[in-house]
């Protein structure tokens with residue numbers, strides 16, 4: 001951890017051996033990797049992977065446990081950024097495809113991350129100008145996509161496998177409402193408590209029991225939202 005200064009001046013960052021990542025994003029990858037899973041634990045999926053920050057961390061964790069990550073990213077150039085970020089260890093493949101209809105077998109994944117495209121309003125402390133770029137209409141489009149991506153993630157998880165839904169946003173429409181809607185509409189997935197998977201984090205309770213909302217003023221992170229689902 002750096003107390004200050006420009007991370008680009010750190011040799012490991014300049015040489016591509018290390019990356020810069022908000023602690024909230026690291027907690028998302030950590031929560032997915034440490035969720036208890038019984039039985040096979042070899043195939044992890046990052047369904048919205050670009051530019052690859054969480055995929056890189058997941059791949060490192062997976063490699064240490066004999067598992068591998070498949071990274072899906074819709075936009076070709078961002079899939080290229082994922083390839084650059086992850087390296088070879090712990091990576092089963094990087095695919096440029098729509099995460100709502102990826103070329104992957106249903107029920108084939110042990111752990112799935114949906115770090116969904118969102119308003120990004122949880123990162124206003126780093127990108128304050130984002131407030132002028134977003135309109136209420138964006139939210140309507142994003143919520144529809146978020147629901148489709150989360151439903152697809154549940155389809156791709158094996159029975160007993162886990163899905164972690166995350167957004168860099170505290171906006172209810174794209175956090176608890178998306179999760180409630182998907183869990184409420186299907187009988188093959190249940191919400192679990194993500195909070196025990198966030199070491200040292202208190203005061204992150206959200207209105208939907210078991211989900212977590214991080215806050216810059218409480219946790220020193222971006223305002224990341226996390227929900228853990230288990231496929232029945």
Ligand SMILES: C[S@@+](CC[C@H](N)C(=O)[O-])C[C@H]1O[C@@H](n2cnc3c(N)ncnc32)[C@H](O)[C@@H]1O
Nearest residue numbers: 048049050051052053054073074098099115117
């Ligand atoms: C919040 S960002 C993910 C950040 C990434 N997990 C990281 O840690 O670097 C969401 C990503 O989803 C991608 N995306 C948007 N629509 C998608 C879709 N239908 N399928 C897959 N990826 C999509 C965006 O291009 C963007 O790169």
